[in-house]
Amino acid sequence: MQVLHPASIADALAMLAGGDARLVAGGTALQLEWAKGLPKPRSLVDIGQIGGLKGIVPAGNEFRIGALTTLGALERDATVREELPLLAAAIRATAGPAVRNLATVGGNVAGRTGCLLPALLALDARVESSSVVGRRTLPLSEWLRQEPGGEIIEAITVPVPGAHVRWTHRKIGLRAAFTPSVIGAAGIIEIVDGRVAAARLAVGGGMVTPPRLRRAGPASPCLRRRPAVSRRRLERFAGGDRGRDRRAGRCLPFRPLSPQGCGQRPRARAERR
Template sequence: MILTDFDYARAASLEEALTLLAGTDGARVLAGGQSLLPGLRTGAEKARLLIDVRHLAQLRGVGQDGGELRIGALTTLAELAADPLVRAGAPELAAAARANGDPQVRNLGTVGGNLAATERPTDLPVAAIAAGARAELAGPGGTRTAPAEELAASGVPAGEVLTALLVPAAGAAAAFEKTADRATRYPVCAAAVRITPDGPRIAVTGATPRALRLRGVEDRLRGGPYTTTAVLAAFRAEPRELFVPGRGTSAEYLGHLAGVLTARALARAAAHSSA
């Protein structure tokens, strides 16, 4: 299919992008375009104006302030996967970026675009939730932050621009696992974990309606052990309606798969934390 008609503007600054968003109903922000442009071709997405922010240097790059990483929204998935600060402090995010698509997608796709895509499961949101990350959003009222779980539920609010992801740097006690659809590379199921002094943080996507933190599973595993048997038992106690059947899979299968991937991720995270 071909793209529908829309206007195009290249924003010279974040402030100009916000002004254009506020002044046009149906305006959309264009970053890597790996989700938005295919959606426009198929009709799944609509836009009257595309606001190109790809050249705004202030939205790119990774830095560290104390115990927190600041990852610019225009940082590509390839840059995220290779960044030494991310690999050391938030390995679940680096692994999720490496698992995303193919090299062409990772070289163009951005952190912000992957986090903002709510129409299909993507890899970064589940890792961001497990990491306890916050999204930094700029809008008419200034800059604010929101939990990554909130962003996964509702997307970027109209009139705002996702500018960065703020991630606690927790070291190596984190991991990501994924079973991908062979045709699209989207996750059939993906799980991300981070082991903290208060217990594990566990999030799942693909098998669930959206990227979700599984607090019930966390509570059942608090204090350990993180054996496969214990993890699968914790997942069996979750309501089956939490898992959404599709693509020839049942809720029972997806619940089991989510447990298997979580057990693998917890085993790797625990091994790294004790190394």
């Protein structure tokens, strides 16, 4: 096996076109494949030294995350933790610290089964990529529906949710930590004037490419024409177990809408119960 070191995206695309070649950056996904006995390519195209593919750049009301940015760098970024808490929660639930310091966000997305995908789908992320026919930017949900191969991810753009949102993240693996997800789910609910205005839910796990659950949006019987949904109801809807998951760090509290909280049961009704 030979390792090639392109100096640019164009060089890397030309090397891929040579046949029987795979891209590599952090290499964590490839190691998992080889541990399963999958065949190794004749060439590895190491894109780790190509400029402009790393970094977390605020751009208006969104973040542009270079494809070679490691999960560890995202985890340590205070602005990401503050502005994108759903993504931060998904990162903390992915592998262990040593792997997160190697694994890249581009690699997690390119494999089409990465643990970050449900959260990125719920956040309406977009994928910037290049191929021999040029550059393009697509919603992640659309990009995942297309046939893989022949392109290089340059960045992931993630919009910052508005102030009036609630979110949840849930990952179930074979162990409590350092395990691929058997199933992972993420969701965001936007509240306008005390009512559900939009809901974005996504689920994935195993070798299945995660989809957006478009039929489980605001038209869902659980959400249609409802006032702001309580934490308990939304966690039940997302399949969470709040008592257990808070200890495991997998399902974090929703961002409140007011100091009094949202979706609280009226006092009189609570007293009658």
